[in-house]
Amino acid sequence: MPTARGGSTEVCPTRSRGVLHAEAAGGHLEKEVKGIMEVLIGIDPHKATNAVAAVDEGGKLIELVTFTTNRAGLRLLERWGKRFEKRRWAVEGSGGLGRPVAQHLVSAGERVVDVPPKLSARLRLLSAGNERKNDTLDAVYTALAALRGERLAEVLEEDQASVLRMLSERREDLLRERTRTLNRLHQLLCDLLPGGASGKLSADRAARMLRRVRPRSAPGRTRRQLASDLLRDVRRASIVGSPNSTIESRLLSRTRPRTSPRYTVSVPS
Secondary structure (H helix, E strand, C coil): CCCCCECCCCCCCCCCCCEEEEEECCCCHHHHHHCCCCEEEEEEECCCEEEEEEECCCCCEEEEEEEECCHHHHHHHHHHHCCCCCEEEEEECCCCCCHHHHHHHHHCCCCEEEECHHHHHHHHHHHHCCCCCCCCCHHHHHHHHHHHCCCCCECCCCCHHHHHHHHHHHHHHHHHHHHHHHHHHHHHHHHHCCCCCCCCCCHHHHHHHHHCCCCCCHHHHHHHHHHHHHHHHHHHHHECCHHHHHHHHHHHCCCCCCCCCCCCCECCC
16 A cells, blocks of 8 residues: 655655655654544546545545556555544546546445636635646645535446447548548549549449549559549448447447347448
8 A cells, every 4th residue: 555754745765656746745744544424535637647536525635646547556446545533535527538547446336526727726716816727736635626626527438338338439530531542543533534423422333333444644654543442432332341340249239128129339331
């Protein structure tokens, strides 16, 4: 368990690599914890580290700790929080940069609430007079914002609805990419074919057009090669690749009734 020297910013030599910095707010931490009814732990997430601050019900700072965001750091964070018998977690932006740490805690059975970045920024403005972020104190502001906020959303463990949302977003990305690629392909076909390529363009129709094109000049041959490459891209974007299809079938089969049709994510060719 990571420990801190009372009132010191020095990291103990025996501290695990997952803990980058710890600072107790005076005295020995164990003595402070005994008299606390509930501890609110605020987390300010970053790409490489999670800044963590523990405050009591009155808003008094107990300890500041910084953990790495890798697997070892998340395990150490969870273990560190268990020293507080009655605890609640507050993560800034649990739907964005704070998603990994929030989901790790929720899956471990912890109570976690989401603190919108604007809420902690407002508190930072009132407390410090500006909205500039401070890695050392932002976790404190997150905890205080959750302490004073009454209608913060509870973070729930991701379920099948999250899976369907991700698959839907993937399908929309494929549709947009396919449309952009078809537009580029249409422009090349207009340059290659006399009179251009009128009407609705599909991958099969573009393939038939390309088979009739036999340019003699170097620019024409280059345009035909580029059109062939774009045609392959259109077909690739029309069907979700086999790795994604495998993931989809495994995840969706857990909740799909046996009599329901198979759900696939694809776009028209």
